[in-house]
Amino acid sequence: MSEPADLRMRELADYPLRNAGSEQGFLRGTVASLSDIAAHRELLGQLVRRELKARYKDSALGFVWSLIRPLTMLLVYYVALGQFLGAARNTPSFAIFVYCGLAAWTLFNESVTSGTMSIVQNAGLVKKVYLPREVFPLAAVGSAAFNFGMQVVILLSATALARQFPVGTRWGYFPLALAVTLVYSTLLALVLSALNVYLRDVQYIVEVGLQLLFWASPIVYPWHLVVQHIGGTWLEQLYLANPMTLVTLGFQRTFWVAGVAEPFPADLSARLGIVLAIGLVLLWLGQRLFANLQSNFAQEL
Amino acid sequence: MTTPVVVQINDLSKRFVIRKEKSLKERIVNWRRSNIHKEDFWALTDVNLEIRAGSTVGLIGANGSGKSTLLKLISGILQPTTGTAKVRGRLAALLELGAGFHPDLTGRENVYINASILGLSRQEIDRYFDAIVDFSGIEPFIDTQVKFYSSGMYVRLAFAVAVHVDPDILLVDEVLAVGDEPFQRKCLERIRTFQTEGRTIVLVTHGLDQVAEFCDRAVVLEQGRVAADGSARDGLRTLRADFEQSRQDELARLLDGDELAGHTRFSGVALRSSEGDDSHPQLRVGDPLVVAMETQTDGAVRDATVGMAITTPLGLTLYSTTTRLLDAGALELTGTQQFQFELASLPLAPGDYAVRTTLTTAGGVELQTVPVAAEFSVEGVERSLGPVAVDAKFRRF
Numbered sequence: 001m002s003e004p005a006d007l008r009m010r011e012l013a014d015y016p017l018r019n020a021g022s023e024q025g026f027l028r029g030t031v032a033s034l035s036d037i038a039a040h041r042e043l044l045g046q047l048v049r050r051e052l053k054a055r056y057k058d059s060a061l062g063f064v065w066s067l068i069r070p071l072t073m074l075l076v077y078y079v080a081l082g083q084f085l086g087a088a089r090n091t092p093s094f095a096i097f098v099y100c101g102l103a104a105w106t107l108f109n110e111s112v113t114s115g116t117m118s119i120v121q122n123a124g125l126v127k128k129v130y131l132p133r134e135v136f137p138l139a140a141v142g143s144a145a146f147n148f149g150m151q152v153v154i155l156l157s158a159t160a161l162a163r164q165f166p167v168g169t170r171w172g173y174f175p176l177a178l179a180v181t182l183v184y185s186t187l188l189a190l191v192l193s194a195l196n197v198y199l200r201d202v203q204y205i206v207e208v209g210l211q212l213l214f215w216a217s218p219i220v221y222p223w224h225l226v227v228q229h230i231g232g233t234w235l236e237q238l239y240l241a242n243p244m245t246l247v248t249l250g251f252q253r254t255f256w257v258a259g260v261a262e263p264f265p266a267d268l269s270a271r272l273g274i275v276l277a278i279g280l281v282l283l284w285l286g287q288r289l290f291a292n293l294q295s296n297f298a299q300e301l
Numbered sequence: 302m303t304t305p306v307v308v309q310i311n312d313l314s315k316r317f318v319i320r321k322e323k324s325l326k327e328r329i330v331n332w333r334r335s336n337i338h339k340e341d342f343w344a345l346t347d348v349n350l351e352i353r354a355g356s357t358v359g360l361i362g363a364n365g366s367g368k369s370t371l372l373k374l375i376s377g378i379l380q381p382t383t384g385t386a387k388v389r390g391r392l393a394a395l396l397e398l399g400a401g402f403h404p405d406l407t408g409r410e411n412v413y414i415n416a417s418i419l420g421l422s423r424q425e426i427d428r429y430f431d432a433i434v435d436f437s438g439i440e441p442f443i444d445t446q447v448k449f450y451s452s453g454m455y456v457r458l459a460f461a462v463a464v465h466v467d468p469d470i471l472l473v474d475e476v477l478a479v480g481d482e483p484f485q486r487k488c489l490e491r492i493r494t495f496q497t498e499g500r501t502i503v504l505v506t507h508g509l510d511q512v513a514e515f516c517d518r519a520v521v522l523e524q525g526r527v528a529a530d531g532s533a534r535d536g537l538r539t540l541r542a543d544f545e546q547s548r549q550d551e552l553a554r555l556l557d558g559d560e561l562a563g564h565t566r567f568s569g570v571a572l573r574s575s576e577g578d579d580s581h582p583q584l585r586v587g588d589p590l591v592v593a594m595e596t597q598t599d600g601a602v603r604d605a606t607v608g609m610a611i612t613t614p615l616g617l618t619l620y621s622t623t624t625r626l627l628d629a630g631a632l633e634l635t636g637t638q639q640f641q642f643e644l645a646s647l648p649l650a651p652g653d654y655a656v657r658t659t660l661t662t663a664g665g666v667e668l669q670t671v672p673v674a675a676e677f678s679v680e681g682v683e684r685s686l687g688p689v690a691v692d693a694k695f696r697r698f
Contacts, residue, residue: 004499005497005498005499006499008354008355008469008499008500009304009355012307012354012389012390012469013305015389015390016389017306017309017388017389018387018388019385019386020375020377020386020387020392021376021378021386042417042423043417043418046417046418047414050403050406053406053410054405057406057446058405124397125400125401126378127400128378128397128400129376129378129401129419130378130392131418296380298373299317299379
């Protein structure tokens, strides 16, 4: 036997025998899944890049399109809601106000929508190569996060132009709100992508659900209108239980300098913290659910 | 030296549930029916297998015998229903070339993605990139989008990536038969290099000659069970016997009620050398050989053709002839009859050989083929490779 072969044998003998595919079991499985994903983080980066590159590959404007869409939405809401319906009259810097919520919402919306589709769209890979399948929904969240970064740059430029650049402690809300968005986006992307393999209706349910959630968050209408109508009732508490409501408010608290005098729920950071903690537990459970469902992906696709 | 076990499969079974409804509506509407119409299909039952490092194993079997499912279980794409599949070391599975190629991206971008899917780190890809492109031989097009590639170019690039992954275990499913001949040869050469480097290769293929050429072990699967596990030679023999058996079954159905053909078969084949009858004659180079056979039929077959062939132990035909080719006239088979082929001189190099016999009707229906009806060997000094004996000399001027 040749020299490299000998070396390989000796190296191999040191490795333990491991289960082909992913480890089962609740706690042991969590650790195994996490280390598996960590081992594939370079691939995750490649997949995010692939998603970003391939999306606008043959278009002349390319990447600009991912900025044009939210800007168009901003224009529509600004003109239709702000000017025609008069919302801008009672809300200072209405454009920045709307864009705060839209930026957060776009991140969430894009992660969940493309995350839900991610496993089915990568069926070819799922069926032919072993990878920790979590990378596909994670890559969807990753590419949405990249786009979000661009939005934040635009948002900051707008605040700078309006001479309302956010400074000081208000920045404290930003990481908290961003963390909540990412945790819930990832949670939903994981769970829904797995369910979508078994039941293709999920992707349509998601569309409808996201539409509802959009209007159930104070993105294009200000919080004080909500308080006017349902303030002090259990409906207000229900409304505040929506993580995206808190996220939107958190973003507005950070970037919407002109709205400093506007009313806000008093314990916003505490609520964000609680929602984040719950989200992390749910994310863990969601990952376990995903790990359970993923063992049959290859035969269900 | 015993090498470590790299693949260990214990009592592994895999069940597929066959069910058609996919959407919520279909499931609710057909709630009762879908549960009744659910059908279990056992793709693999009680498979036990242990593969040691450095061996090359051919997984062979008829279509649908569970070969690909077994590979997918080893690579972790599928999870076993019962039992376990354990592996050791770095594993790369080539179940489909170019899985994960994105048509809109360039060859270069796809190399990076595909290689990292197969488990290379970015630094490793940077290091191997030139070698990969060089191996694929499509350098001028590396910055073209993959969707404009011809299928040959696509496959070349995909295989080039695959062989530069540095696996301890390589699982290959039917992907070698791609590309043009020079490229195929390059691929096979690379597999040989892998063998000398002590890598373990598990090969699923229908190219039985490839198994004979590369594998030191063959595992025959039959309807999800291991039917044979041994040397490539034994494995191929089992598989060919299986194929012949299923062909016979099919033939029985086909000829069902055909009184004329009845039940026609070889009842015996014997070899006779110059030293007389022998079950396994040992000849010298250039010796004559007589192949005697007896046929039996319940009915009567008009215009039958009897054929015989000399093959290697792995089934490669070296010589074959039939009564038709020998202008022996039409044969009419009734009851028990005896024939013999007389071969005046066999220019065969030393080695083992087998005799195959065939029985065909005028319409071309094969009544029976016996892949290994008898065996013989040729003895002598081994001065050459290959089955043909040539009297050769070397002279220097």
